[in-house]
Amino acid sequence: MDLLIDISLLTFLAVTAIGIIRITNLFAVIMLFAIFSFLSATLFMTMDAVDVALTEAAVGAGISTVLMLATLALNKDHNEKQPDKNRHWLPLAVVLTTGAVLVYGTLDLPDFGDPASAPQTHVAPHYIEKAIEETGVPNIVTAVLASYRGFDTLGEVVVIFTAGIAVLLLLGGRREDPLDDGAKDKRVPQNLVLRIVSKIVIPVIMLFALYVQFHGDYGPGGGFQAGVIMSAAIILYSLVFGLGAAERIIPKSVLMFLTSLGVLIFAGVGIASLFLGGNYLNYSVLASSQVAGQHIGILLVELGVGITVFAVMLTIFFAFAGRERS
Amino acid sequence: MWDHLSLLLVVTPLIAAPLAAILPFGRVPWALAFLVALACAVMAGMQLWTILTGGPIQYELGGWAPPWGIVYRIDEVNALVAMIVSGIAAVALPYALLSAENEIEKHQIPLFYSAVLLCLAGLLGITQTGDIFNLFVFLEISSLSSYALISLGNRRQALTAAYQYLIMGTLGATFFLIGVGLIYSQTGTLNMADLAARLPEATGLKTVHTGFAFIMIGFALKLALFPLHLWLPNAYTYAPSVVTVFLAATATKVALYVILRVLFTVFPDGFVTNTPAGDLFLMAGILAVLSGSFRAIYQSNVKKLLAHSSVAQIGYMAIGLSFASVAGVTASIIHMFNHALMKGALFMAVGAIVYRVGACRMEHLHGLGRQMPWTFGAIIVAGFSLIGVPGTAGFVSKWYLVLAALEQQQWIVVAVILFGSLLAVIYVGKIIEALYFKQATNPELAVEEAPFLLLAPTWILVFANIYFGFDTDLTVGVAERAAQALGVAAK
Numbered sequence: 173m174d175l176l177i178d179i180s181l182l183t184f185l186a187v188t189a190i191g192i193i194r195i196t197n198l199f200a201v202i203m204l205f206a207i208f209s210f211l212s213a214t215l216f217m218t219m220d221a222v223d224v225a226l227t228e229a230a231v232g233a234g235i236s237t238v239l240m241l242a243t244l245a246l247n248k249d250h251n252e253k254q255p256d257k258n259r260h261w262l263p264l265a266v267v268l269t270t271g272a273v274l275v276y277g278t279l280d281l282p283d284f285g286d287p288a289s290a291p292q293t294h295v296a297p298h299y300i301e302k303a304i305e306e307t308g309v310p311n312i313v314t315a316v317l318a319s320y321r322g323f324d325t326l327g328e329v330v331v332i333f334t335a336g337i338a339v340l341l342l343l344g345g346r347r348e349d350p351l352d353d354g355a356k357d358k359r360v361p362q363n364l365v366l367r368i369v370s371k372i373v374i375p376v377i378m379l380f381a382l383y384v385q386f387h388g389d390y391g392p393g394g395g396f397q398a399g400v401i402m403s404a405a406i407i408l409y410s411l412v413f414g415l416g417a418a419e420r421i422i423p424k425s426v427l428m429f430l431t432s433l434g435v436l437i438f439a440g441v442g443i444a445s446l447f448l449g450g451n452y453l454n455y456s457v458l459a460s461s462q463v464a465g466q467h468i469g470i471l472l473v474e475l476g477v478g479i480t481v482f483a484v485m486l487t488i489f490f491a492f493a494g495r496e497r498s
Numbered sequence: 499m500w501d502h503l504s505l506l507l508v509v510t511p512l513i514a515a516p517l518a519a520i521l522p523f524g525r526v527p528w529a530l531a532f533l534v535a536l537a538c539a540v541m542a543g544m545q546l547w548t549i550l551t552g553g554p555i556q557y558e559l560g561g562w563a564p565p566w567g568i569v570y571r572i573d574e575v576n577a578l579v580a581m582i583v584s585g586i587a588a589v590a591l592p593y594a595l596l597s598a599e600n601e602i603e604k605h606q607i608p609l610f611y612s613a614v615l616l617c618l619a620g621l622l623g624i625t626q627t628g629d630i631f632n633l634f635v636f637l638e639i640s641s642l643s644s645y646a647l648i649s650l651g652n653r654r655q656a657l658t659a660a661y662q663y664l665i666m667g668t669l670g671a672t673f674f675l676i677g678v679g680l681i682y683s684q685t686g687t688l689n690m691a692d693l694a695a696r697l698p699e700a701t702g703l704k705t706v707h708t709g710f711a712f713i714m715i716g717f718a719l720k721l722a723l724f725p726l727h728l729w730l731p732n733a734y735t736y737a738p739s740v741v742t743v744f745l746a747a748t749a750t751k752v753a754l755y756v757i758l759r760v761l762f763t764v765f766p767d768g769f770v771t772n773t774p775a776g777d778l779f780l781m782a783g784i785l786a787v788l789s790g791s792f793r794a795i796y797q798s799n800v801k802k803l804l805a806h807s808s809v810a811q812i813g814y815m816a817i818g819l820s821f822a823s824v825a826g827v828t829a830s831i832i833h834m835f836n837h838a839l840m841k842g843a844l845f846m847a848v849g850a851i852v853y854r855v856g857a858c859r860m861e862h863l864h865g866l867g868r869q870m871p872w873t874f875g876a877i878i879v880a881g882f883s884l885i886g887v888p889g890t891a892g893f894v895s896k897w898y899l900v901l902a903a904l905e906q907q908q909w910i911v912v913a914v915i916l917f918g919s920l921l922a923v924i925y926v927g928k929i930i931e932a933l934y935f936k937q938a939t940n941p942e943l944a945v946e947e948a949p950f951l952l953l954a955p956t957w958i959l960v961f962a963n964i965y966f967g968f969d970t971d972l973t974v975g976v977a978e979r980a981a982q983a984l985g986v987a988a989k
Contacts, residue, residue, distance in 0.1 A: 277705050280706075295686055323568045330616065331638045337613055338613070435513075439512060452505045
């Protein structure tokens with residue numbers, strides 16, 4: 173049964189990829205991108221990588237689709253330019269060579285799920301056997317992400333912070349126009365059904381984001397996914413009620429502050445453990461017992477992740493969507 | 499705090515970056531960035547000294563032992579590269595104050611310094627880590643911030659240049675990640691020391707060969723090694739002056755470090771010589787020297803001329819490492835250090851001209867040598883160093899590279915190195931000719947000498963070029979120990 177599901181999902185994936193290459197209408201391409209992400213998320217599900225699936229669904233299918241649509245809205249023409257057919261031999265050759273080399277590289281790859289393969293026998297068993305004892309976190313993915321390899325996660329948050337800074341440097345800060353009222357904004361759909369439904373849905377989305385944020389220790393989830401979901405709630409609000417209304421709830425200065433705050437919380441936990449006599453990001457020294465310390469540390473750093481991800485996603489969305497008016 | 503030195507070197511700029519972004523306008527973000535860079539330089543110096551006297555340092559992040567947690571492992575090689583990166587940052591930031599105020603819009607200044615700090619943290623993070631995936635994460639930080647920094651140049655082409663670099667850089671990073679994934683599939687570890695222990699029994703596998711190729715191509719892209727250098731000339735030309743100074747003197751050096759580390763420490767002895775990797779590096783290096791130097795001669799924009807020259811200099815470094823001998827790798831590391839000094843000084847001097855004249859095409863330079871004598875002097879000395887005139891740091895690099903080539907009896911390579919220096923005489927000569935021997939296009943237009951804050955950092959680097967031309971104990975001595983620390987087999 174699993175095999176059938178895998179085969180059909182992978183077939184859909186290939187068909188979608190070919191569709192993306194062939195179709196020239198960019199709106200359709202973006203929709204196909206979203207479908208591609210959803211299919212990937214489903215594949216991750218079948219591989220039992222639920223945390224990755226949740227991220228892929230939230231980021232790949234959710235936010236990046238919105239951002240690509242916002243970009244498309246800035247362009248008059250929604251069609252790809254017809255490529256010049258004669259000049260693409262070199263890129264094609266490079267792509268084919270890379271593909272061939274990759275296939276060559278997979279020839280010696282251990283079988284999927286092979287229990288005797290190196291990744292299953294070397295480092296991973298320690299996480300599986302010791303994570304609960306050493307960190308007290310039942311979700312091993314969270315234990316690895318936030319504690320064993322917590323410094324990587326700090327780095328990832330800084331990557332997201334950097335992305336926010338980069339977008340602001342490129343697009344932000346230019347417009348000084350007063351925020352217009354959502355009701356007067358001509359682009360905002362005056363659709364009663366949309367308004368009422370989103371008013372019902374938005375609190376639920378926010379609640380779900382909080383659940384994903386604080387339940388990350390026990391189930392799939394954590395700061396990354398929660399931040400994205402929370403920002404999706406605000407983005408939905410601004411799509412229905414207007415950018416001005418959304419920016420009144422979270423002004424740009426507050427957003428910039430939150431973007432920095434998340435990183436500072438995460439990095440600050442590390443500094444705190446330095447002062448309490450541990451190595452950087454050693455949460456065990458934060459409380460009297462190791463497990464309690466780990467718990468506090470993971471909770472705090474996940475909160476930092478959530479805040480920065482939330483703020484950066486909104487920053488990027490506002491920067492993209494805000495350009496339409498100028 | 500002494501124990502945490504290596505960690506603080508990375509975390510200090512990392513924490514300062516979000517602070518700089520929310521600090522008020524004015525010069526406060528600059529002051530913060532400058533203090534942090536200075537602190538980093540001091541810490542990197544202390545780290546280098548600790549290692550030279552007491553051996554390698556290991557620091558377990560999160561208190562988890564390797565290979566389960568991430569470790570920093572620093573020996574002579576990283577310590578030297580970290581010293582170059584933070585030293586250049588500490589010299590470049592005083593320079594940044596006026597240069598950035600001149601070239602970057604006022605409301606972007608706090609974010610600009612935030613991005614500079616992120617780039618510094620990223621480059622130092624790559625240098626310090628002993629974990630190959632952690633390296634990727636910090637590569638992303640440094641790459642993303644450098645794309646943003648390059649895009650801030652005030653010409654429209656800056657955006658295209660940044661976009662080109664974004665595409666090529668992302669390809670490079672993705673290739674690196676694919677390579678790491680493939681190697682992980684056969685070893686189950688991401689810790690470099692652990693990889694070095696587990697790879698010898700896996701070297702026959704196709705997956706490992708493919709992974710190796712992907713990692714090398716990925717970082718050759720970041721290094722801008724011929725023929726993967728196409729992003730570099732535009733990126734260096736159109737970036738704001740101080741960004742060019744910082745990136746030209748640090749980013750490619752860190753990429754070279756990663757290649758050295760993976761080639762000699764992570765992969766087993768002889769992997770370079772038993773695979774086509776060594777020959778490919780040699781070929782790419784020779785072609786880079788020739789093509790970069792020739793292209794440099796034909797440029798009419800001085801920044802672009804120097805950028806093409808950088809492609810050639812990267813070629814020299816690739817030639818050195820391709821020998822896979824202690825002498826060759828030593829020469830490569832010496833040149834990495836010296837090139838940071840010479841290109842830092844040259845790009846700073848050109849930035850000073852941009853500050854006064856607003857452009858740096860050859861015709862804008864005519865006659866400026868008499869009006870800006872200090873800037874002119876800096877270009878002459880650093881230019882001589884670039885050529886490899888005895889008494890400058892550049893000579894030391896070329897000398898050791900030629901010795902390494904002679905040791906291998908590679909006569910063609912020796913000829914290429916000497917011919918490359920000849921070409922450098924021509925393109926450096928072109929700049930000097932424009933500055934001094936050409937009549938000013940508009941003699942009435944009085945151009946003042948650049949302000950002290952631009953000249954002082956430039957001349958610090960110029961003096962370093964002269965100092966390291968005479969005192970070779972530090973560069974050559976440390977580079978030799980670094981080459982041995984990498985695990986290059988003694989021949």
